[in-house]
Amino acid sequence: PKWVYAFAAGYVDGRANMAELLGGKGANLAEMASLGLPVPPGFTITTKVCDAYYAAGRKLPEGLKPQAEKAVQLIGDEVGATFGDVDRPLLLSVRSGARASMPGMMDTILNLGLNDETVEGLANRSGDRRFAYDSYRRFIQMYADVVLGVDHGVFEDLLEDFKNLNALSSDTDLTADNWAEIIESYKQAVVDTLGRPFPQDTSEQLYGAIAAVFGSWQNARAQTYRRLHDIPDSWGTAVTVQAMVFGNLGERSATGVAFTRNPSTGANEIYGEFLVNAQGEDVVAGIRTPQSLTERARIEAGEEAPSLETLMPALYAHLVQVFQRLETHYRDMQDVEFTIENDKLWLLQTRSGKRTAEAALRIAVDFADEGIISQSEAVMRVNPSALDQLLHPTLDPEAAKDLLATGLPASPGAASGEIVFTADDAESERAQGREVILVRLETSPEDIHGMHAAVGILTARGGMTSHAAVVARGMGRPCVSGAGALRIDTKAGTLKVGKRVLHKGDVITIDGGTGQVLFGRAKMREPELSGAFATLMTWADGERRMAVRANADTPRDARQAREFGAEGIGLARTEHMFFDTERILAMRQMILADDAEGRREALDKILPMQRGDFEALFEIMVGLPVTVRLLDPPLHEFLPNNSDEWPAIAADLGVAVERLRQRMTQLAEFNPMLGFRGCRLAILYPEVPEMQARAAFEAAIAVEKRLGKSVALEIMVPLVAFRAEFTAVRDMIVRTAAAVEKETGGKLDYTIGTMVELPRAALRAGEIAEGEEGAEFFSFGTNDLTQTALGLSRDDAAPILEAYTQKHIFAVDPFVTIDIGGVGELVRYGVERGREAKPGLKVGICGEHGGDPKSIDFFEKTGLDYVSCSPYRVPIARLAAAQAAI
Numbered sequence: 001p002k003w004v005y006a007f008a009a010g011y012v013d014g015r016a017n018m019a020e021l022l023g024g025k026g027a028n029l030a031e032m033a034s035l036g037l038p039v040p041p042g043f044t045i046t047t048k049v050c051d052a053y054y055a056a057g058r059k060l061p062e063g064l065k066p067q068a069e070k071a072v073q074l075i076g077d078e079v080g081a082t083f084g085d086v087d088r089p090l091l092l093s094v095r096s097g098a099r100a101s102m103p104g105m106m107d108t109i110l111n112l113g114l115n116d117e118t119v120e121g122l123a124n125r126s127g128d129r130r131f132a133y134d135s136y137r138r139f140i141q142m143y144a145d146v147v148l149g150v151d152h153g154v155f156e157d158l159l160e161d162f163k164n165l166n167a168l169s170s171d172t173d174l175t176a177d178n179w180a181e182i183i184e185s186y187k188q189a190v191v192d193t194l195g196r197p198f199p200q201d202t203s204e205q206l207y208g209a210i211a212a213v214f215g216s217w218q219n220a221r222a223q224t225y226r227r228l229h230d231i232p233d234s235w236g237t238a239v240t241v242q243a244m245v246f247g248n249l250g251e252r253s254a255t256g257v258a259f260t261r262n263p264s265t266g267a268n269e270i271y272g273e274f275l276v277n278a279q280g281e282d283v284v285a286g287i288r289t290p291q292s293l294t295e296r297a298r299i300e301a302g303e304e305a306p307s308l309e310t311l312m313p314a315l316y317a318h319l320v321q322v323f324q325r326l327e328t329h330y331r332d333m334q335d336v337e338f339t340i341e342n343d344k345l346w347l348l349q350t351r352s353g354k355r356t357a358e359a360a361l362r363i364a365v366d367f368a369d370e371g372i373i374s375q376s377e378a379v380m381r382v383n384p385s386a387l388d389q390l391l392h393p394t395l396d397p398e399a400a401k402d403l404l405a406t407g408l409p410a411s412p413g414a415a416s417g418e419i420v421f422t423a424d425d426a427e428s429e430r431a432q433g434r435e436v437i438l439v440r441l442e443t444s445p446e447d448i449h450g451m452h453a454a455v456g457i458l459t460a461r462g463g464m465t466s467h468a469a470v471v472a473r474g475m476g477r478p479c480v481s482g483a484g485a486l487r488i489d490t491k492a493g494t495l496k497v498g499k500r501v502l503h504k505g506d507v508i509t510i511d512g513g514t515g516q517v518l519f520g521r522a523k524m525r526e527p528e529l530s531g532a533f534a535t536l537m538t539w540a541d542g543e544r545r546m547a548v549r550a551n552a553d554t555p556r557d558a559r560q561a562r563e564f565g566a567e568g569i570g571l572a573r574t575e576h577m578f579f580d581t582e583r584i585l586a587m588r589q590m591i592l593a594d595d596a597e598g599r600r601e602a603l604d605k606i607l608p609m610q611r612g613d614f615e616a617l618f619e620i621m622v623g624l625p626v627t628v629r630l631l632d633p634p635l636h637e638f639l640p641n642n643s644d645e646w647p648a649i650a651a652d653l654g655v656a657v658e659r660l661r662q663r664m665t666q667l668a669e670f671n672p673m674l675g676f677r678g679c680r681l682a683i684l685y686p687e688v689p690e691m692q693a694r695a696a697f698e699a700a701i702a703v704e705k706r707l708g709k710s711v712a713l714e715i716m717v718p719l720v721a722f723r724a725e726f727t728a729v730r731d732m733i734v735r736t737a738a739a740v741e742k743e744t745g746g747k748l749d750y751t752i753g754t755m756v757e758l759p760r761a762a763l764r765a766g767e768i769a770e771g772e773e774g775a776e777f778f779s780f781g782t783n784d785l786t787q788t789a790l791g792l793s794r795d796d797a798a799p800i801l802e803a804y805t806q807k808h809i810f811a812v813d814p815f816v817t818i819d820i821g822g823v824g825e826l827v828r829y830g831v832e833r834g835r836e837a838k839p840g841l842k843v844g845i846c847g848e849h850g851g852d853p854k855s856i857d858f859f860e861k862t863g864l865d866y867v868s869c870s871p872y873r874v875p876i877a878r879l880a881a882a883q884a885a886i
């Protein structure tokens with residue numbers, strides 16, 4: 001088999017698209033060589049050899065040597081040297097290179113081919129003994145460490161001792177004779193450690209190094225890196241053997257690394273560092289302070305050492321030209337390693353550069369503007385999930401940090417505020433103009449008002465899909481959940497972490513992007529929705545088919561949603577409007593009433609408030625569709641759990657405590673998720689949907705009067721399983737609409753549809769949609785549909801999900817990315833049956849999955865008309881929907 005692929009100026013075997021076989025580094029070196037760029041000649045030993053090496057119990061395959069020897073000769077011919085030759089020694093680097101870049105995880109050996117004799121040849125030919133000995137001592141140290149397993153600390157200590165003894169501070173102060181002396185001590189150290197001398201046979205050196213690089217594929221570092229980055233063990237690494245070029249050949253030599261654009265802002269400016277008279281890792285090793293490539297960066301950083309731009313202007317110009325060539329060829333920003341040997345530029349590596357979300361946006365848009373890529377490619381270039389980083393304030397990475405604890409990064413963004421332990425405190429402190437962080441063991445629907453009032457939420461319990469996490473993401477509040485190290489004592493008003501005790505009013509900072517909880521107020525950076533963001537979003541909108549709406553219940557959320565480009569509201573959860581202190585009282589009166597009459601009386605108080613809520617929402621969303629969902633949660637969520645509160649509440653309501661207790665017992669459920677909620681509530685308490693529909697209809701007419709047009713109102717019936725349920729609730733709504741039209745003389749524009757969130761509804765979708773009086777739209781409530789299809793309660797799922805993902809039973813959290821095979825199948829089936837019964841039936845989705853890029857891709861393929869997600873995810877959904885459509 002062909003084990004070896006050569007690259008030299010006139011002769012190249014490989015290509016960039018051969019990374020699987022040659023590794024990223026080898027493939028790109030071949031590509032650069034074929035472009036005629038200055039690359040030291042070399043060859044790459046394929047990943048297949050890595051397989052063979054391990055299959056044979058860590059032995060190189062038979063056929064490799066002849067092929068490698070020929071390739072080494074080819075290199076020698078090109079550079080006019082011979083491997084192992086005393087007069088004109090060829091020196092090589094032996095480099096690792098996996099398919100996916102694993103920077104610094106595996107080993108590389110430089111200056112290979114030096115021994116006691118060839119080092120003299122190198123000294124003579126270069127006319128620089130110091131350089132030759134410097135290279136040799138580097139080689140001994142690297143080879144002994146990587147191949148022979150001698151700890152590199154041994155050599156560092158020897159060098160350090162030598163410098164101390166001779167009062168030398170920097171490596172550059174050492175003379176040729178100094179290095180010669182150090183080489184002797186290094187060689188002695190090898191003998192002392194291994195009981196045998198450092199190998200002088202250059203061929204033994206070469207195959208030893210090749211085997212060691214293959215061996216490094218299985219070192220602990222590399223294994224961990226692969227696990228964290230989902231890189232399969234089976235890929236293996238390639239090994240690239242390449243002629244050395246020398247950045248340590250004096251003052252006209254250097255080594256450096258560069259990004260072709262600024263990787264943190266995306267600005268079209270070269271960004272990088274170099275060191276004069278240095279080699280390889282010196283730049284990143286921190287032994288000396290590297291210098292800036294550009295004069296602009298040098299001035300900005302206030303550095304004294306000259307930039308490459310002024311130090312070697314011609315070379316810098318060449319570098320700029322090469323970078324442009326690489327960018328237009330690879331059509332992406334590049335991360336480049338280079339070396340300068342006596343005023344000649346050599347390229348040693350190129351790959352796509354890692355970048356922040358901000359940079360990704362700017363670079364994509366600039367590349368399209370520069371004509372290098374098309375607009376739709378630019379849209380494909382940005383990872384939608386990464387936009388999250390941009391839409392929230394974030395911690396200043398340079399700020400000092402006093403870390404208290406780490407939890408889950410449940411909802412992105414950072415926030416600082418005073419600690420409060422109850423939702424009511426959050427609200428009252430907020431009312432006094434304070435910024436607070438709500439700290440709870442976990443949150444429940446009762447805490448919603450406090451979560452709204454807080455600038456951030458911190459919980460000790462609960463996972464990424466806990467109540468706190470989901471609601472916080474919906475509200476765009478930063479949230480850290482499940483910070484298990486926290487000991488919260490609500491009664492005492494303390495928060496303990498280890499030995500530290502914090503009290504109500506103490507300031508903390510949470511970073512929902514990393515899960516960190518910090519003591520005190522940390523420095524923040526505000527989000528900047530730059531020009532590139534807006535441009536890319538416009539391009540994305542041009543590509544997408546599905547509409548993007550927002551789940552929003554408050555004017556604040558609705559406004560935010562519009563700002564982020566939402567095209568309507570896909571889910572207004574009316575219950576969120578009931579938790580306000582004044583309304584919850586009326587709500588409780590309604591719940592405690594003995595009959596329909598009493599309930600109506602209480603609901604009459606709520607009607608004007610709810611109408612006001614709707615008017616505010618409709619004004620913001622005027623001209624767009626708004627889906628209003630009827631009351632969904634079980635009634636006991638509106639009653640206080642804590643019996644300490646009962647006397648005060650009973651007094652407010654003007655009933656005996658006993659009556660409250662009695663009603664609570666009546667309403668208590670073992671499994672509220674499957675209990676008295678959704679349309680079941682509406683059917684048993686028709687007064688409630690009537691009031692809600694009336695409030696919505698009256699609001700629509702009022703807004704129409706005021707603004708000349710209103711929203712396209714969609715009334716949505718939750719938790720329907722049977723057509724008869726839908727029909728019962730629909731009748732109430734239609735009657736209410738007719739009454740409102742008659743009273744006001746207005747004309748209503750509305751449709752009635754259902755939320756599909758029970759498997760039975762998906763299965764009977766045809767029946768539910770059929771006919772004029774069937775559902776006029778479907779909105780898949782994939783949160784409940786996931787719970788009911790999987791029989792898995794979201795609020796209790798955290799420990800199960802953790803174990804299941806660990807044991808690979810779940811590849812991903814099904815509450816984050818839709819379970820395509822099961823829940824997705826129900827969606828697909830429901831869409832199909834629904835549209836069979838009612839051609840053109842409007843179908844959307846309003847669960848958490850509406851903001852998840854992978855799920856959005858599925859919804860596009862399933863032919864949904866729109867997705868609806870929390871306001872802060874709207875830009876993510878717009879981009880993901882565009883990518884799904886391209």
Ligand code: ADP
Nearest residue numbers: 093095096103104108242243244245280337348
């Ligand atoms: P990594 O994958 O860890 O970046 P590399 O194989 O890129 O390892 O090697 C690290 C550094 O060694 C390179 O950035 C370069 O500075 C130096 N190097 C590698 N090969 C050569 C060579 N042929 N000539 C000069 N320097 C080299």
Ligand code: MG
Nearest residue numbers: 103104337349
């Ligand atoms: Mg490298």
Ligand code: MG
Nearest residue numbers: 718757781784
């Ligand atoms: Mg639901």
